[in-house]
Amino acid sequence: MVKIKYLLAGVLMVIIGIVLATIVFPSEEKRVKKRFHLLSEWVSKSPEEGSLTMLQKMKDIGTLFLEPCELKSPNESLSGNYTRQEISAYAGSARSHFSHLHLKLYDLHVAFPEKEVAKVNLTARLIGKSKAGERVDEIRELDCLLKKMDRKWFFSQIEVIEILKK
Amino acid sequence: MFLIRVFLVSLFAYLFFGFLCIPFTIQGISMEPTYPDGGVNFCWRLRYLFSEPKRHEVVAVRFAGSRVMLLKRVVAREGEQVEFRAGRLYVNGKEIEEPYVRFPCNWNLPTRRVEKDCVYVVGDNRSMPIEGHHFGQTSRVRIIGAPLW
Numbered sequence: 001m002v003k004i005k006y007l008l009a010g011v012l013m014v015i016i017g018i019v020l021a022t023i024v025f026p027s028e029e030k031r032v033k034k035r036f037h038l039l040s041e042w043v044s045k046s047p048e049e050g051s052l053t054m055l056q057k058m059k060d061i062g063t064l065f066l067e068p069c070e071l072k073s074p075n076e077s078l079s080g081n082y083t084r085q086e087i088s089a090y091a092g093s094a095r096s097h098f099s100h101l102h103l104k105l106y107d108l109h110v111a112f113p114e115k116e117v118a119k120v121n122l123t124a125r126l127i128g129k130s131k132a133g134e135r136v137d138e139i140r141e142l143d144c145l146l147k148k149m150d151r152k153w154f155f156s157q158i159e160v161i162e163i164l165k166k
Numbered sequence: 167m168f169l170i171r172v173f174l175v176s177l178f179a180y181l182f183f184g185f186l187c188i189p190f191t192i193q194g195i196s197m198e199p200t201y202p203d204g205g206v207n208f209c210w211r212l213r214y215l216f217s218e219p220k221r222h223e224v225v226a227v228r229f230a231g232s233r234v235m236l237l238k239r240v241v242a243r244e245g246e247q248v249e250f251r252a253g254r255l256y257v258n259g260k261e262i263e264e265p266y267v268r269f270p271c272n273w274n275l276p277t278r279r280v281e282k283d284c285v286y287v288v289g290d291n292r293s294m295p296i297e298g299h300h301f302g303q304t305s306r307v308r309i310i311g312a313p314l315w
Contacts, residue, residue: 107231164302
């Protein structure tokens, strides 16, 4: 009986150890996904958002990207290289047109084709309402390339995949 | 024994509704009036396992995974030429009857050929300007099934 008690305690300690290790030392995949969650959090906007929060979020969005970050889009006018300041400015300008905005990310598939390079394929959905009252619901599939620098992952390339070609 | 039964039923439900018959809610008006906004349906993944999508069939087009899909109608298959003239659909120069299109449409789209391994899909609701409707040709591999009803 005593032996079983020790065995159970041992198993429990191993489980707790594994859980703690995953929390304290997250895998690279989790670190990459965390960057996407931050992007989603900072792009999203609640109707009660104040100016200070807005400015902070604008600044924060830029910190997720490498300089320059390349955007590839079927819409040629949007394609090109962007600096952090440009990304922050564009994000701020775009967010200002909406009373509320929510960026949802689905089906994130993370792969590591090279050391310190992550390729992520995902579905991004932007739901919101413009200040003019127009409902926005845009869905895109994205291929993102992230690079690791100073133990942090940064977006270096975002490609918008064309699902339906007119 | 009871727990085993509960486990097996749960496992079956997870596999069936997670991979074979995926429940979804319709969000958007692009397939109205056939599929109204807010409706509930299931995506039957085995629908095109041994067959190819045919014209007039409604299909589910996937994005990166199966959590977000587009519900569209196939209007042309690979090698066919598609065009819209004054809101009417023409395939290989012949006008196609579309009883499911109920709202007025005035689209004009020059002729284009559907590429290899692709199908051309459009929503039933074409009452909006052509620029505001998400349609076009998509790869066959992106079609992951069809709605159950």
